Amino acid sequence: MSLALLGAVSQGILWGIMVLGVFITYKMLDIADLTVDGSFALGGCVAAVASVSLGLDPVASVLLGTMAGIVAGLVTGCLHTLFDIPAILAGILTQIALWSINLRVMGKSNTPLLNVDTVFTRVAGILGVSQPVATMLVGLAIAAVVIALMYWFFGTEIGSAMRATGNNEDMCRALGIDVRVTKLIALAISNGLVGLSGALICQSQKYADIGMGTGAIVIGLAAIVIGEVLGRLVPGGIHAFGSRLTSAVVGSVVYFLIRAIVLQLGLDPNDMKLLSAAIVAIALVVPVMVERGQLRRSYSKGGEL
């Protein structure tokens, strides 16, 4: 049981890197970018093939998976910004195209990583720790670096322009910001992180699978939502950018812990997607219902306000 939970935590951290990518598009640009399902699997497939067929170093494989994710994001970005295709549709198009591309990349639907080094086996060897522990350490280190980089980047001039794009495009144009460029960069970075996460998951589970990205966007949204709910429990709430990013990763860990527990309790793994969707739906419905309820209750026929 404790090993299963440790595995869930590691998995949650590695997926948390994808959640950070989804955070950029969903929370900052207000786009539900469906490319994610495809680019996550792409990152995994590319990393697997790079290790197994090309015999590349595991770190190089992971970087290649990240690059592939960036390219996928650029494709969605171009469809959306250059040709005015609605973001959600642009994402769906790329996602569907990536299914075929991923099959082409692997040449089959599944690539096991037998007898090849991964970043996790390597770190386990260097530090002399068990592989589950190495997985967790590597995940934590990468997540911390990504959060630090994002914190820095979104404080820069170009990063501020990207945040402003999600806020008010009219203002951006009036201030000389080309919102097509900022959106393109955001989608590229976001999907780069998703590809990175896919590559790491592939190496940690020791195989890449054509279906490994299915439902990734919903997991990402669920993790963000869980993170926000947990953030509200902290006294004073969470507002600082760095804390919001951290809470997204924590949300991912909690999501995978919940998952591990309900699976232990005997839930059919196939029902997991239903549960994920329900979590996101409930999280989106509750604030709306609460607000409506407040509006209704605040009505009175007469008397004092």
Add this chain to the structure above:
Amino acid sequence: MLTLRNVTKTFNRGTVNEKPALTGVNLHLAAGDFVTVIGGNGAGKSTLLNMIAGVFPLDLGTIELDGEDVSRLSEHQRAKNLGRVFQDPMRGTAADMQIVENLALARRRGEGRGLSWGTSREEREEYARQLATLDLGLESRLSSKVGLLSGGQRQALTLLMATLKKPKLLLLDEHTAALDPKTAAKVLELTGRVVEEHRLTTLMVTHNMNDAIRLGNRLIMMHEGNVIFDVSGDKKSQLRVGDLLQKFEEVSGGELANDRMLLS
């Protein structure tokens, strides 16, 4: 400073909803001109400003700004030379960002944005000084989210943002129309001060004829997509609201101008 030649725009051309918005407008603004623009609903006032800002592409004609033909430039490219304040206070600022971040974005209007930090320490001090001139107490709230400000405060902030980097042309599109009378008066007073101080070439659309007469050195009246009345200098300062109403009646064939103008 600004020269419009035969600027023409028709919306939904070739459909039943075809609407000629500008019909060959010719207009020249000298450097330092403060021009107020009045006219009924649908006269083309806002379209005129939007065409200058590059919100829609031109059908016909040219727009020259400070000797440069900007007719084919996109909205964000033209922004380098333009300061803009919109009617809707929500449109000019980013609600989820801090006051200081909004100002820093505006400070870099039309400049390349790189990987250096979004706001420097010296900037913060300068912004605090500038905000103090607004007399709204915003200088002590640099790190507050703009979404927490009132409409009037946001509009005053937008005005500051539009002029933080001195624009060649300031475009004000009924920027006080959405505010309560007292706040509107305050923002208008501020407008006059800022334009005066930086000697800005300005186009200000307004529905309020008193304001249109009181502010600026020149007044133009628009009707059905063109300029029908253009007065400046002493002639303008001697104008009365009654004169303008009469002018409106003439062009609209006896019908009175819309009620918002009458009431103002």
